[in-house]
Amino acid sequence: MAQPFVLPDFYMPYPARLNPHVEAARSHTRQWARRMGMLEGSGIWEEHDLDSHDYALLCAYTHPDCDADALSLVTDWYVWVFFFDDHFLEVFKRTQDLVGGKAYLDRMPAFMPLDLAQDMPEPVNPVEAGLADLWARTVPSMSTGWRSRFAEATEHLLNESLWELANINEGRIANPVEYIEMRRKVGGAPWSAGLVEYAAGAEVPESVADSRPLRVLRDAFADAVHLRNDLFSYQREVEDEGENSNGVLVLEKFLGCTTQEAAEAVNDLLTSRWQQFENTALTEVPGLCLEKGLGPEECAAIAAYTKGLQDWQSGGHEWHMRSSRYMNEGALGGPSMFSGVLGTSALDITTLFGRPAAARARSLSHVPHQRVGPSLLPEFDLPYPLSLSPHHEDARAKSIAWADRMGLLDDIWDEPMLAGFDFALCSAGLDPDATVEELELSAEWLTWGTYGDDYYPLVFGRPRDLDGAKLCTERLKTCMPVDAPEAGAAVAKSPMERALADLWGRTAGPMGQEARASLRRAMDDMLDSWLWELHNQAQHRVPDPVDYIEMRRLTFGSDLTMSLSRLRHQHALPPEVLRSGTMRSLENSVSDYATMVNDLFSYQKEIEVEGEVHNGVLVVQSFFNCDYRTGVSIIDDLMRSRLRQFEHVKEHELPVLSERFELGRDGRAALAAYVRELEDWLAGILNWHLSVRRYRDEDVRSGAGTARLRTEGLGGLAGRAVPGSDVPGGSRMPEPGLAGAGLAGAGVAGNGLASAGLPTGPTGLGTSAARLAGLFTS
Numbered sequence: 001m002a003q004p005f006v007l008p009d010f011y012m013p014y015p016a017r018l019n020p021h022v023e024a025a026r027s028h029t030r031q032w033a034r035r036m037g038m039l040e041g042s043g044i045w046e047e048h049d050l051d052s053h054d055y056a057l058l059c060a061y062t063h064p065d066c067d068a069d070a071l072s073l074v075t076d077w078y079v080w081v082f083f084f085d086d087h088f089l090e091v092f093k094r095t096q097d098l099v100g101g102k103a104y105l106d107r108m109p110a111f112m113p114l115d116l117a118q119d120m121p122e123p124v125n126p127v128e129a130g131l132a133d134l135w136a137r138t139v140p141s142m143s144t145g146w147r148s149r150f151a152e153a154t155e156h157l158l159n160e161s162l163w164e165l166a167n168i169n170e171g172r173i174a175n176p177v178e179y180i181e182m183r184r185k186v187g188g189a190p191w192s193a194g195l196v197e198y199a200a201g202a203e204v205p206e207s208v209a210d211s212r213p214l215r216v217l218r219d220a221f222a223d224a225v226h227l228r229n230d231l232f233s234y235q236r237e238v239e240d241e242g243e244n245s246n247g248v249l250v251l252e253k254f255l256g257c258t259t260q261e262a263a264e265a266v267n268d269l270l271t272s273r274w275q276q277f278e279n280t281a282l283t284e285v286p287g288l289c290l291e292k293g294l295g296p297e298e299c300a301a302i303a304a305y306t307k308g309l310q311d312w313q314s315g316g317h318e319w320h321m322r323s324s325r326y327m328n329e330g331a332l333g334g335p336s337m338f339s340g341v342l343g344t345s346a347l348d349i350t351t352l353f354g355r356p357a358a359a360r361a362r363s364l365s366h367v368p369h370q371r372v373g374p375s376l377l378p379e380f381d382l383p384y385p386l387s388l389s390p391h392h393e394d395a396r397a398k399s400i401a402w403a404d405r406m407g408l409l410d411d412i413w414d415e416p417m418l419a420g421f422d423f424a425l426c427s428a429g430l431d432p433d434a435t436v437e438e439l440e441l442s443a444e445w446l447t448w449g450t451y452g453d454d455y456y457p458l459v460f461g462r463p464r465d466l467d468g469a470k471l472c473t474e475r476l477k478t479c480m481p482v483d484a485p486e487a488g489a490a491v492a493k494s495p496m497e498r499a500l501a502d503l504w505g506r507t508a509g510p511m512g513q514e515a516r517a518s519l520r521r522a523m524d525d526m527l528d529s530w531l532w533e534l535h536n537q538a539q540h541r542v543p544d545p546v547d548y549i550e551m552r553r554l555t556f557g558s559d560l561t562m563s564l565s566r567l568r569h570q571h572a573l574p575p576e577v578l579r580s581g582t583m584r585s586l587e588n589s590v591s592d593y594a595t596m597v598n599d600l601f602s603y604q605k606e607i608e609v610e611g612e613v614h615n616g617v618l619v620v621q622s623f624f625n626c627d628y629r630t631g632v633s634i635i636d637d638l639m640r641s642r643l644r645q646f647e648h649v650k651e652h653e654l655p656v657l658s659e660r661f662e663l664g665r666d667g668r669a670a671l672a673a674y675v676r677e678l679e680d681w682l683a684g685i686l687n688w689h690l691s692v693r694r695y696r697d698e699d700v701r702s703g704a705g706t707a708r709l710r711t712e713g714l715g716g717l718a719g720r721a722v723p724g725s726d727v728p729g730g731s732r733m734p735e736p737g738l739a740g741a742g743l744a745g746a747g748v749a750g751n752g753l754a755s756a757g758l759p760t761g762p763t764g765l766g767t768s769a770a771r772l773a774g775l776f777t778s
Contacts, residue, residue, distance in 0.1 A: 003327055004235055005248075005260040008267035010228070011274060011356040014310045016318035021068035022060035028072040029056055029079050036133065037126040038083045044090055044126075045083065052324040055079050061315030062192075063199040063308070073137055074199050080130040081157070081188055087127055089241065108158050111135060112151040114144060142198060145206040150194040156185035172244065172648070175641035177592060178585065179250045180223060180546055185581070186245070187229070189222030196312060202304035208292055212528065213284040214302070216547065220277035221309045223546060225316060227270040231263055232326035254641065269545070271356045272623065274313065275363075276544040281306050284535070291470075362622045363542045368611030372628060374697040375603040378636040382643070384679040386687050387432035388425075391439045396424035399443035406502065407495030408451050412458065412707040420693035420704060423447045429684020430561070431677075441506060448499050449557055454707030455496070456530060457537070457610065464538045466531070473527050476500055480523055482516045485509045507564075515567050522560040529554035533614050542613045542622040549592060552616070556598065558591035565677050572670035574661055582649060582657045589646040590678045594685045596639045600632065601689045605700050650675055 019025075030050060033039055039047050059075040066074070092101035110121050111131040116139065123129035131154075139147050174182065184190055197203045208214055230237075230247035237243035247269075252262035285306065289299045321328050389395075400418055403409055409418065427434070427442035434442060460469040479488040479501040485508040488501035508516045529551050536543055543551070553559060566578055577583065599616035606612035621631040654675070658668055689695075699705030 003329055004239065005263045007231065007328070008264050009354065010267065010317060011271040012314055012317055014314040016061050016314040017064035017311070019060035019064045019066065019071055021071045022056055024068045025056040025059060025071045025075045026054075029075045032072075032076050032133075033079050033083070036080075036130045038079070038130065042087075042126055044086050050079070053082065054319075054323055055082060057322065058316065058319040061318045062312040063196070064311055064315065066199040066201075070199050073134070074195055076130070077134055077138075077195060080127070080134060081191070083130070084127050084158070087125075093241075105158050109151070109155055112154060114139075114147050114151065116140065138198065143203060143206070145209065146194070146197060146203055149209065150191070153188075153191040153194055157188040157191050159185075170652070173253050174245070174250055175638070175645055176250055176254055177549055177638070177642065178589070178645050179245070179247060181585070181588070182581075183226045183245065183247070184219060184222045187222065187226040189225040190218055192225065192312060193218045193221055193309060196308040197305060200304050200308040202301040202308060204302060204305055205294060205298045208288060208294070208302075211288055211292075212532065213280055213288045216280045217277060217285070217306060217309060219550075220273045220280065220544075220547075221313065223273040224270050224277070224313060227266050227273065228313075228317060228320065231266055231270075232320040232328060234259075234263070235327040236325070254637070268355060268359060268623070271359055272544045273546060275356070275360055276547050277309070279539075279541070283539070358625075359623070362625060363544075364540065366540070366542050366613060366618070366622065368540075368613075369608060372604055372608045375601055375695065376629060376632045377600055378632065378639075380597070380686055380690075382682060382686055384683045386429060386683045387680060388687075389428040389432045389434055389439050391434070391436045392424050392428040394436060395427060395439040395443045396422060398440045399424055399447055402440075402444050403447050403451075403499075406499040408447070408499060410495065412454055412709060413451065417704060418447070420699075421447075421450065422688075422692045423450065425691060426684055426688035429687050430681050432680060432684075441503070444499075445503055445507075448496075448503060451499075452496065452530070456534070457612075458707060458709060461534055461537045466534055466538055469531055469534050473531060476527060477524060480504045480508070480520055482508075482513070482520050485511075485516065511567070515570065518563055518567065519560075522563045525554050526557050526560055536613060540613065543619055545619050545623050548614070548616065548619045549595075552595045552614075553588065553591045555614070556591065556595045558587070558594065561681070562587055562591070562678075565674065565681075569670040569674055572666045573663075573674075574667075577657065577661050577663070577667075577671070580657060582653045585653070586646060586649045586675070586678070589642045589649065590682060592642045593639050593646070594682060596635050596642075597686055597689055600635060601695050603628075604697065605695050605705060609700055609706055646678075 030047065033045075033050055034047075039045055039050065055078045056071075056075045059071055059078055063071060063074055088101065088104075091097070092104065107121065107128065108131065111123070111128055112135050113120065116136060120132050121128075123132055139150075142150070204214060227247050234246055234248045237246050238249050243249075247266045248259065248262045251257075251265050252259055255262060255265065257265075285302060288294075289302065294302075320326050396419070400415060403413075403418055404415065409415055423446035424439065424443040426446055427439050431438065431442060456469070460466070460472070475491075476497060478491050479497050481487050486505045488504050489498070492498040492501040508519055511519065532551050533555060570578070596616050603615055603617050606615045607618060612618075617628065617631040617635055620626070620634045621628065624630070624634065626634075654671060657663075658671065661667075663671065693699050694705040696705065
């Protein structure tokens with residue numbers, strides 16, 4: 001059978017190396033698989049299947065430095081996971097047995113007890129037998145923290161197979177953002193990262209295991225592994241197995257392009273994710289080690305873990321080039337300066353140039369302050385009706401007076417500007433049923449967050465003062481004590497601190513301890529995400545698309561506002577429901593729609609006036625090397641796909657979730673109410689963008705929508721000291737501010753796509769040859 005596309009040139013700067021114990025692992029794992037019942041008689045594999053797939057070679061390439069015993073154990077894990085994949089395919093996917101598949105998967109956690117003294121059930125199939133054996137052999141040498149993380153990754157890998165099965169049953173192909181998120185779980189690369197810790201003897205310190213830099217290393221590694229696998233497995237999965245979960249197919253349908261063009265786009269995304277890995281390892285991880293005060297052994301473990309992930313990438317690529325399981329005809333036969341040398345097909349230095357080099361250069365060479373004109377807007381056909389609180393005007397007056405009392409109108413804003421922003425209008429749409437007091441508080445939160453959006457880049461971004469920003473952020477966190485919320489006012493010194501302490505005391509004070517802790521985590525995540533923006537700004541780096549979408553949810557404050565809404569229903573909904581993947585999918589799709597609305601409206605202000613690099617349209621332009629109008633069309637298509645996903649989850653996945661957790665009448669009513677609140681959230685945000693004065697062409701040009709240091713100038717304000725806040729080295733910490741997109745985002749723009757003659761419907765990128773020709777050039 002002819003290959004459906006020519007494999008692209010892969011970016012792989014690290015050579016593959018082969019573990020010398022590969023033959024011992026082959027012999028061991030063959031015997032182990034037979035003992036577990038995975039070969040003759042299983043109905044899934046015969047011995048020749050196992051031999052031809054050669055998982056020992058995979059593990060010898062991906063773990064080149066471990067000893068023979070560790071390599072054999074890791075190889076057994078990979079034999080198990082690939083057997084599970086094929087077993088689940090034959091027994092449940094091909095028969096589309098969703099009920100049987102769920103019952104099958106529900107038993108698996110019992111074979112992964114954190115305490116080995118706990119009894120396991122008797123295995124009834126090779127998958128259960130293999131898991132029980134592997135768990136008992138692996139976890140004694142690992143910490144409880146690692147066991148918990150690895151068990152969770154294994155459960156995700158198993159349980160998200162139901163998501164794939166449900167999509168097959170419905171004939172549904174995921175949108176690109178949904179696919180990346182779900183593929184991490186079902187694809188197993190986070191699980192592989194856990195085995196890297198084991199094989200390399202480099203367990204990640206628990207204190208930083210969930211930090212952004214380590215999380216990005218794991219996620220970028222996972223995405224690169226999965227996208228690479230999608231390219232090699234397209235023919236088998238899509239053409240033979242009828243699989244819908246393949247990145248090439250996802251982009252082929254979303255972009256409306258040929259399979260070859262989709263394959264090139266997937267490879268470009270793979271390259272971007274691996275370059276994100278490199279950037280994080282070199283620019284964020286060292287700082288993390290210093291900030292957390294890690295010792296030499298802990299730093300060495302992180303370095304060995306990072307190297308282990310690099311080894312996995314190059315070794316995994318080499319194995320894909322050689323395994324009979326995948327589409328790789330002619331992959332080893334092309335000319336290369338290392339042709340014929342075992343282990344070097346992943347190291348062809350010619351692949352370091354061309355498209356990969358051009359993509360990296362584009363991300364670092366954006367010319368700021370280009371004249372772009374009024375922001376182009378598509379037709380927004382959001383189906384949810386707008387409801388507005390009757391207390392809007394009262395909340396606007398009170399929130400403006402509050403901002404004046406807090407000192408937020410003394411430097412970058414004045415009262416007419418804040419009145420034009422009208423954050424109370426946004427609050428009135430977000431929560432139309434709010435009381436007078438609730439609406440005022442909501443409007444003041446939005447005022448505080450968006451003030452930070454304007455203030456932080458001015459004071460910390462332009463002078464590249466990352467240390468000052470970090471110190472500022474830590475002081476802001478001290479204004480939000482969990483145990484005694486009202487105590488934050490005692491430590492607050494600057495206007496931003498006083499305003500935050502006031503809001504925190506009024507919001508968290510009436511809450512219970514657990515709710516306060518949840519709100520504090522959401523606030524910390526948002527504050528830390530604003531430092532991420534400054535980090536990119538200091539490099540003048542347009543973010544990687546996946547990293548941008550995921551961090552934009554935090555910089556926009558989506559999780560903060562949604563967490564306040566979730567807390568209303570915590571007594572009617574079990575925590576497991578609120579933490580479920582279904583709920584996260586529901587919330588992420590809504591959040592992404594809203595952030596992209598903001599990016600569309602704010603484009604002129606951010607690109608032309610502020611020289612910003614954090615805008616979704618610009619990110620798309622940089623990644624696809626396309627013009628502004630095409631970038632807007634792509635964002636429009638992606639917004640529509642995220643909205644369709646929200647509707648899909650609401651109609652198809654929430655009923656299954658309700659059944660799974662046996663929700664009663666009150667629980668189902670609370671779930672329905674929360675969904676309506678998310679719909680109000682979208683309608684209110686869109687209405688606010690369409691109504692207020694912040695991003696219209698005339699506002700941007702007159703300065704009415706643009707923050708500015710009116711009295712002292714940047715240097716004077718940045719040098720103003722906060723009492724008691726000495727900075728090492730003799731300098732003084734600048735007055736605190738906050739960065740990011742704020743709680744509601746902001747923006748109104750000028751001419752729409754319809755008036756510009758651009759397509760406004762969900763036509764899908766790539767429906768004309770002219771547009772595609774511009775997208776897939778280096």
